[in-house]
Structure formats: structure tokens, C-alpha cells
Amino acid sequence: MKHLFGNRVIRLLLGNDLLDNIAIWIRNIAVLFLVMDKTGDDPVAVSLITVAEYAPIFLFSMIGGTLADRWEPRRTMMAGGLLSAASVAAIALAVRYGAWETVFLATAVSAIVSQFSQPSSFVIIKRHLKEEQIAAATGLGQSMAAIFLIAGPVIGTAVYARLGIEASLLLVAALFLASTLLVFWLPRVPRETDAERSGGLWSDMREGVRFVLRDARLKTLLLLFALLGIGTGLIQPLDIFIVTDRLALDKEQVQWFYLVSGVGLLGGGVLAAVTAGKTRPNGHWLVAGGLGFLAVSIVVEAWSVWVPVTLVSRFLVGIAMAFMQTALSAMMIRMIDEAYVGRINGTLAPIMTGTLLAGSALAGPLLKATSLLAVFALAAGIVAVAAFCALRLKDRPSAVEAADRA
CATH class of the missing domain: 1.20.1250.20 (MFS general substrate transporter like domains)
Incomplete structure (x- = not known):
């Protein structure tokens, strides 16, 4: 560091x-x-x-x-x-x-x-x-965001x-x-100056989308962002019901669980900053393992009726979420050529946000139709699917990037 x-x-x-x-x-x-x-x-x-x-x-x-x-x-x-x-x-x-x-x-x-x-x-x-410094830098950014969440x-x-x-x-x-x-x-x-560019704004935007679609790893990364967004979106609005229904506490006590989650996010960002840059070229195993760990933590949090167990689970979920977001963001930056960084980020960011909001919108109706445990189990299952998809990632320069640099 x-x-x-x-x-x-x-x-x-x-x-x-x-x-x-x-x-x-x-x-x-x-x-x-x-x-x-x-x-x-x-x-x-x-x-x-x-x-x-x-x-x-x-x-x-x-x-x-x-x-x-x-x-x-x-x-x-x-x-x-x-x-x-x-x-x-x-x-x-x-x-x-x-x-x-x-x-x-x-x-x-x-x-x-x-x-x-x-x-x-x-x-x-x-x-x-x-x-090797990119993951550490993104981890520090994630840690700062977690500090201000608290x-x-x-x-x-x-x-x-x-x-x-x-x-x-x-x-x-x-x-x-x-x-x-x-x-x-x-x-x-x-x-490049305007005279040096071969196309206009819309042409550049289309090229960014084509860049994603012809790179198998970026398509996998897009799928991971979507699955992670839906999975976490399903459980975020239901945190209060873990406190009131599963733990039988007053709703005002939810503030302490948010505090523990924020500390977990901070810890996950620091962990990613320290370790994520040292795991190449096996970063896909790290991402897959982290997503699997997140899925298990979600299940334990929903299953628990004991405050200490739920607090520990909430802390671990925070760590896993921050670590995954940092690792995936760093992997994205490393995968692509500098000339495409903005466009690829502009393509992937709405996917994560849109699926997060979609999951949040579905959370209420699903809770009414099923149960709290069922919704959390569904979210954990979606994250587990993302873990298997992560095995397809390889943290090395893409064929497209290598061709552009040649």
C-alpha cells in the first residue's frame, strides 16, 4: 500500500x-x-x-x-x-x-x-x-465510500x-x-483531436457496444453485474423484515445492522485493496469463491433467529459485496484498452443499476406471494449462478485488446 x-x-x-x-x-x-x-x-x-x-x-x-x-x-x-x-x-x-x-x-x-x-x-x-495497482486503487475508493456510508x-x-x-x-x-x-x-x-477521429459520437458509442459483444469475458462480466444486481436488489428493501420478523426486534434497531453492514463494506474494500492485485491470473477463482461465500452468507442471514449470528452474517455480506464490486471493477479496467474505458463503463454501469432497481421492485410482491426465507433463498440462488458464471473469466488481456496493441 x-x-x-x-x-x-x-x-x-x-x-x-x-x-x-x-x-x-x-x-x-x-x-x-x-x-x-x-x-x-x-x-x-x-x-x-x-x-x-x-x-x-x-x-x-x-x-x-x-x-x-x-x-x-x-x-x-x-x-x-x-x-x-x-x-x-x-x-x-x-x-x-x-x-x-x-x-x-x-x-x-x-x-x-x-x-x-x-x-x-x-x-x-x-x-x-x-x-497490479488498479485493484488496490479501486479498493481504496470502495473503502472511502463505505466510510461515508457510516x-x-x-x-x-x-x-x-x-x-x-x-x-x-x-x-x-x-x-x-x-x-x-x-x-x-x-x-x-x-x-485524439476531432480531425484525427474517424467517426462521430454515435459511431463511438456503437463501437463500445460492439467491443463488449465480441469479447467473451466482457459479456460474462456484464452477466455477472446483472445477476449480482438482481440478487442484491431482492434483499436490500427487506432488511427491515429480518429485524422485525426473524429477530422480533423493534424497527428502530435496524440502524445497528446498517452500521455493521457499513463496517463490513469498509473491511471488504480494504481486503480487496490489499489482496486483489496479488491474485492474477487466477482472479476468476477469487471472484467465483467470493460470490459463493456471499450466497451462503445471504442464506445464513435469513435463516438466523439469533441476533449475534445475524450481525455476523450482515458483516460478512458487507465484506463480500464490497470485495466483489471492487474485484469486478478492477478486472473490467484491466481487461480493456484505455481508449474504451469510458464506453465500457458506460455500458456496464446502467446494467448493474437497472437490475438492482428491478430486484428491489420485485422484492415486495415476491414477499407477499411467498415468504422472507423464500425471497432470500432466491437471491442466494441467483448469486450462486453468478459464481458459476465467474469461472469463465480469465484476468488477462483480451484478444481484441491484444490485436489493437499489436
């Missing part, structure tokens, strides 16, 4: 992620509390926040990924940071004059910007990190309680500006 932190690019990217995470959680909590205060806890209005967060993934992910392959990534990330800061500052001004509904735009604009800046950061990682609501609530909505949003704008300043010091990644 020391050699990783000695990399200036990683330090700048981690600093950028740190400031962005603080800003995002302050914004999320501020928007949530304001909407609940203004609408009298209207669930429809609250659900619109989620729509504003996830809809841009489907609408802009492929476009953002393609443009990340065409544009210089440092400038793209800087433009995104400046746009986020300016939009949040403008919304704070609008709220001051009574137009509180504009807070939904704060979430939507940030989600749109991330569809451009995230694949751009992947391009920088691909260019400036060694192959600490983010606390930070956001404290800031909102002390500053209120307007000052909170202005602080968010300042944090986005600070993160953009860090991006300024990243090295440039040269890209």
Missing part, C-alpha cells in the same frame, strides 16, 4: 473523492430534510429524490462514458466540478427566494456530472497506474442542524470547488 500512496495521482484522486463525498452527503441530507419539512413527510416527494439520483445513470451513462473517451479527462473532471459548484450555489440562491423545489436539481445535476467525471477518473487510473449521515445531519439549508448548500459548492482545485494538479492525458 505504501507504493500506492507514494503515487501523486492516487493522492490527488483520493483527495478529490474525499471532498466530493463530504459534499454529496451534506447535500443529500440537506435536500432530504428540506423536502420532508416542506411536504409534511410526503413519501412521493421523498421518492423523487431517488429518481433524480438514479435516472441520469440510464440517460447519460453511455453518453458520458463515450465523451470521457473523446475528451481530455482532467478537463472533463474540472468542468464537472465547476458545473456542480455553480449549480448548487444557484440553487441556494433560488431557495433563499422561496423556490425550494429547485433542490431536486441539485441531486440531478450532480448525478449527471458523475456520469462524465467517473469514467474520466477511470481513464486516468488506467493511464497512470500499474496493472459517517456521511452523521456529518450531513450535524451540518444541516447547525447551518440550515442555504448555508449547507453554499458549503457544498465550496467543497466542489476545492475538489476541482485538486483535479487541476492531475497530469493531462492526451486525446
